[in-house]
Amino acid sequence: MPETLVIALGGNAITRAGEIGTIPQQFEHTAETLSHLLPLFRSDARIAITHGNGPQIGNILIRVEEGERRVPRLPLDTCVSDSQGGMGYMIQRIACELFRRERIRRTAATIITQVLVSEADPDMGHPSKPIGSSYTCAEAQRIRIDKPHWELREIEPGRWRRVVASPHPLEILEEDAIARLLDTGIVAIACGGGGIPVAWEGDRLVGVEGVVDKDLASSLLARNLHADRLIIVTSVDRAAIRYGRPDQCWLDRITVAQATAFLAAGEFPAGSMGPKIEAGIEFVESGGRECIITCTERAAEAVWGQAGTHIVPS
Ligand code: ADP
Ligand code: MG
Numbered sequence: 001m002p003e004t005l006v007i008a009l010g011g012n013a014i015t016r017a018g019e020i021g022t023i024p025q026q027f028e029h030t031a032e033t034l035s036h037l038l039p040l041f042r043s044d045a046r047i048a049i050t051h052g053n054g055p056q057i058g059n060i061l062i063r064v065e066e067g068e069r070r071v072p073r074l075p076l077d078t079c080v081s082d083s084q085g086g087m088g089y090m091i092q093r094i095a096c097e098l099f100r101r102e103r104i105r106r107t108a109a110t111i112i113t114q115v116l117v118s119e120a121d122p123d124m125g126h127p128s129k130p131i132g133s134s135y136t137c138a139e140a141q142r143i144r145i146d147k148p149h150w151e152l153r154e155i156e157p158g159r160w161r162r163v164v165a166s167p168h169p170l171e172i173l174e175e176d177a178i179a180r181l182l183d184t185g186i187v188a189i190a191c192g193g194g195g196i197p198v199a200w201e202g203d204r205l206v207g208v209e210g211v212v213d214k215d216l217a218s219s220l221l222a223r224n225l226h227a228d229r230l231i232i233v234t235s236v237d238r239a240a241i242r243y244g245r246p247d248q249c250w251l252d253r254i255t256v257a258q259a260t261a262f263l264a265a266g267e268f269p270a271g272s273m274g275p276k277i278e279a280g281i282e283f284v285e286s287g288g289r290e291c292i293i294t295c296t297e298r299a300a301e302a303v304w305g306q307a308g309t310h311i312v313p314s
Contacts, residue, residue, distance in 0.1 A: 002044040004227040008218035009051040012235035013296050021055050030094045039300040041104050046182040050218040053083040053193030061132035077196050077207025084112050084192035091189050108187040114173040115195030115212050121167035127151045129211055130161040165210035169217045175224045191217045219279035223286050230283045230291040232276045237295045238309040241267045251309045256284050259311050280311035
């Protein structure tokens with residue numbers, strides 16, 4: 001039986017800190033990232049790729065704000081779907097080139113993915129995820145009048161940003177379509193930006209003004225596909241305890257119980273390493289073989305066990 005892999009690409013796989021993040025730059029980093037995954041594409045593994053969309057959704061929101069007087073505003077769920085399409089195209093184009101050059105008989109296809117959340121999620125009443133531009137105090141005051149429904153938070157002294165809810169993903173509505181692509185050897189690109197958050201209102205599905213964490217959505221996808229491994233590709237080679245301190249200790253292999261204890265002890269902050277560890281715990285606890293957290297360059301090596309932090313059952 002071929003292995004099933006869910007590979008979650010972090011921001012660093014597509015954009016780099018300190019760069020403008022132009023489209024050519026994004027294509028270039030995507031090409032580098034996919035080339036590091038080549039040994040996996042060459043294998044007979046069933047592969048789904050998920051990805052974040054932080055910088056891209058930020059830019060889309062700026063376009064929405066700047067264009068407000070000329071074109072209709074886009075709700076946040078539509079912005080997420082646009083980012084899935086644009087980024088899916090980018091990954092598909094790069095994958096086409098790579099597969100042709102390397103004579104790999106695969107194609108890649110993007111599934112616009114809706115992720116079901118609950119309007120009753122505890123996070124819905126407590127928005128905490130910063131999104132879009134940052135504003136000065138004066139700008140924030142004006143926005144409070146123009147957009148009373150926005151929640152703004154002072155992220156750093158004098159720097160304000162809009163915050164939205166980040167509800168827990170419950171169901172991936174296109175799960176069957178994704179599984180069928182995998183059955184035929186197609187690399188499925190899915191759950192971009194954590195998926196488009198939607199909720200049932202009676203018999204209507206409505207878009208939710210929030211964003212789903214891409215690590216948690218990737219974990220749900222991996223569980224639904226009965227994946228063998230969830231590989232979370234980020235900017236560090238491994239997770240660490242006492243991160244950034246002189247006595248920092250990199251982790252090679254930890255059990256779910258150890259991961260749970262470290263998470264509870266505050267070793268992995270919310271919004272960065274925390275959701276990755278949480279995603280790994282959820283995946284392994286429901287039968288996944290292992291969750292690997294590693295950097296792009298070492299992703300393939302990590303699958304053969306020679307790099308990364310491995311979260312294992314026991
Ligand atoms: P991504 O876009 O891949 O989701 P994030 O920035 O959300 O990336 O998370 C990865 C970052 O988490 C790393 O760049 C690292 O600086 C930070 N980090 C925080 N705590 C830890 C930790 N305990 N071990 C390793 N990295 C950590
Ligand atoms: Mg992140």
